[in-house]
Amino acid sequence: MPAARTGTPPARRTTYDPRANAQQARPGGPSFGPGGRPMGGRNTRPGQFGRPRPGSALPRKPVQVSTQEMASHKKVIKIEEQVTLQQLAAKMSLKATDVLMRLLSMGMTGVNINSTLDADTAKILASEFGWSVEDVAVSEQDTLTAAMQAGADVDEDVEMRPPIVTVMGHVDHGKTSLLDRIRKATVAEGEAGGITQHIGAYRVETQRGTIAFLDTPGHEAFTAMRARGASLTDIVILVVAADDGVMPQTKEAISHAQAAKVPIIVAVNKIDKPGADEDKIKRDLAALGLQPEEWGGETMFVSVSAKLGQGIDQLLESVLLLAEVQDLRANPKKRASGTVIEALLDRGRGPVARVMVQDGTLRTGDILLAGAAWGKVRAMTDELGRSVAEAGPATPVEVLGLNEVPSAGDPVHAVKDGKTAEEIAETRRKKASKTLIPQDSRVSLESITKNLQEADQLELKLIIKGDVQGSVEAITHALAKLSTEKVKVTIVNGAVGGITEGDVNLAVASKAIIVGFNVRPAGKAGALAENEGVEIRLYNIIYNAVDDIRSAMEGLLPATKVEKVLGRAEVRQVFKITKAGTVAGCMAVSGSVKRTAEARLIRDNVVIWTGRLSGLRRFKDDVKEVVEGFECGISLEGYSDIKERDLIESFEIEEVKTKL
Incomplete structure (x- = not known):
């Protein structure tokens, strides 16, 4: 018997393969001594024991399965939207530094082992090591759909809904006056300089049916607001002054409507004026693709006079006829969905969202999700300020109860519970910051200083505060466009609400001018600004603000x-x-x-x-x-x-x- 069986085994690590005995039985096979060592000493030929001779049987070693030889179905890493580089390396049983070096070699910069990778980057990186990544996170759309399922969604419940009509056109061509005549109110008189500054929504009951109107500003600075107006509308009424003709904003409105694939009805306004030329308007618009019906085209042209009330009935008839052709339907028994028309921060009521309900019915007490904001609907009011308990399809309402001010144009959905709404809102907040500062302004102070020194460029810093989100956006874009090679406009901050002490302190720190649009300094902000020497410019008409800021920029330049x-x-x-x-x-x-x-x-x-x-x-x-x-x-x-x-x-x- 070998010594290994009679005494204590030697304290060394050995690998025992029972098939090795078969090797001993073969003629010429190696003989083993105590401890399982092959006999023959250190000078044994490699071909004798180390490697088998050609034609001899291969000795089998213990089976070792490497990571690279795993079954393909086991080499799948499941993540939820994102994963840190260290976690990804651990899932692949690799060193984090090795994975980091591979990522750097692929051209990625500014990363370390604690960096968070999105699903696409993780897939590319894992594929370098023979792994695949599967994103198992439930999409926001699926979560939202599930959260709205509790409402009825049966074909029998679908019914006709009123059309949502957007009024577009150039400045001072009579858009608001036309709406004013339709709903017999006096909106235009209350506008600063006779110009609409916000999106207004009105539901008008006519003898022929109900129509929801959106009045969008005509000034060129409100391009983004007009674009939102066209995106949630069914029909566009393009107002063109018969004595003025096709203007830049007229062409812009046509572009928005055509991009949104919305049918257009042309209202040729001010036909009562001496210089009115309807045929010229038709020729100019035909050149832009709006061929009149009487010329063999598809565009309805209606001659109106907002001042005299002429042609209004015919215009409403055309709208309802076109709506009937479109076969607009909605399900009032579903949970509500719609779009934020406008949003503002009211000192007494908190965040206020003006919402156009497009489908379903919104009720007081519903959990509402609006972009990255959410909350329980505490109260709703219509366009006349009257409290309402519910709002059906094609109904504009002001909603109270959100936790923050949403952005104009954000989608609105009523969901089943607050937890789901909060989760989706948080996800949206992470994906997109709420700041209005343009992307090209989000750079470090060092890089700004360096760029200015290199370009020898002067800088005018602004803090913009407005009464509603849409106006702040419009002013931000309008002023940012003033930047030239000589003077750069930097928007330090843009937000909704009054001018606070925090804004003044920020202006002191950043050496900025505060621009207020339809807002005033709150509390001690005015006194603090005076003490600190911070200039506050207040406006209620946007192109006055643009002209003043341009003058201020010119003042920075040496004469x-x-x-x-x-x-x-x-x-x-x-x-x-x-x-x-x-x-x-x-x-x-x-x-x-x-x-x-x-x-x-x-x-x-x-x-x-x-x-x-x-x-x-x-x-x-x-x-x-x-x-x-x-x-x-x-x-x-x-x-x-x-x-x-x-x-x-x-x-x-x-x-x-x-x-x-």
């Missing part, structure tokens, strides 16, 4: 000095006077010579002296100015080397403001 030649005088004779010194008897040959202006002495077309006049006389009298064709006596300050036929040129230096 250009421009020389203006006033006139010339030729020296005819030189007099030496004891008390007065050298006096040149001159004739003003062009323009005028002024006593207070700068002067230069020119001899043979070479300037030999520049300075000021010490005296200008006509006969014995001191004069301020001598015009062309008159004689005069001129003495130069601190200079006496004057010769006949010299020219004395009078000029002024003007400072001209640099334009952007």
Whole structure:
């Protein structure tokens, strides 16, 4: 018996393979000594025991399964939207540093082992090591669909709904006046400068049916707001003034409507004015793709006069006819869904969202999700300020109860419980920051300083506060567009609400100007701004703000000095006077010579002296100015080397403001 069986096994790690006994039984096979070592000493030939001779049987080793040889179905890593690099490495049984080096070699910068990777990056990185990544996170859309399932969704419950109509057009072409005539109210009179500053929503009961109207601003700065108006509408009424014609914002409105694939009805307004030319309007719009029906096209043209009320009934008839053709339907028994038209922060009521319900019915007490905001509907009011308990399809309402101010254009959904709403809102908040600062402004202070030094560029910093989100966005975009190669506009912050002490402190720290749109300083903010020397500019019409900021930007630029030649005088004779010194008897040959202006002495077309006049006389009298064709006596300050036929040129230096 071997010694290993009679005594204690030696304290060494051995690998026992029972099939090795079969090797001993073969002729010429290796013989093993105590402890399982092959006999033959250190000088045993490699081919004898280490590697088998050609044609001999392979000795089997213990089966070792490497990570790379695992079954493909086991090499799947499941993540939820994102994973840290360290967690990914651990799931693949690899060192985090090795995975990091591979990621860096792929061109990724600014990462470390604690960096969070999104699902797409994780998939690419894992595939480098032979692994696949599966994103098992439930999509936001699936969660939202499940959260809205409790409402009825049966075909029998679907019924016709009123059309949502957006009124678009150029500034001062009569959009609000037309709506005003339709709903017999006085909206236009309350607008600053007669211009609509926010999106207004109105539900109008006509003899032929109910229509929901959206009145969007016409000024070019509200492009984004008009784009949102076109995205949630069924029909667009394009208002064009018959005496003015197609304007830039008219073309822009057509582009928005066509991009949203919304049918257009053209209302040719102000036909009562003397210069009205309807045929010209039709020709211009036909060139833009809006062919009138009477010319064989598909676009309805209605001649109206908002002032006289002419053609209003025909316009409403056209809207309802087009709505009937579109077969607009909604299910009032479903949970509500819609769009935020506008949002603001009210001091007494908190966040207020103006919502257009597009499908389903919104009720007081519902859990509402609006973009990254959520809350329980505490109260609802219609466009006239009356409390309502529920709002059906195509109904605009103001909603109270959200935890924060949503963005205009955010989707709105009523969900079954607050927990789901909070989870979805939190997910949205992580994905997109609520700040209105443009992406190109989100850089470090060091990089801003460096860029300004490199470009030798001046900077105007602004903090924008407005009454509603849409206005803040519009002003932010309008002012950001003012940036030029010479002066850069940086939006430090943009938010809804009054001007607070925090805004003033931020302005002090960032050396910014505060721009308020339809808001005022709250509490001690005004006094603090005065003490700290912070300028607050308040506006209620957007293009006044744009013009003022442009002027402020021009004020930052150094004025250009421009020389203006006033006139010339030729020296005819030189007099030496004891008390007065050298006096040149001159004739003003062009323009005028002024006593207070700068002067230069020119001899043979070479300037030999520049300075000021010490005296200008006509006969014995001191004069301020001598015009062309008159004689005069001129003495130069601190200079006496004057010769006949010299020219004395009078000029002024003007400072001209640099334009952007």
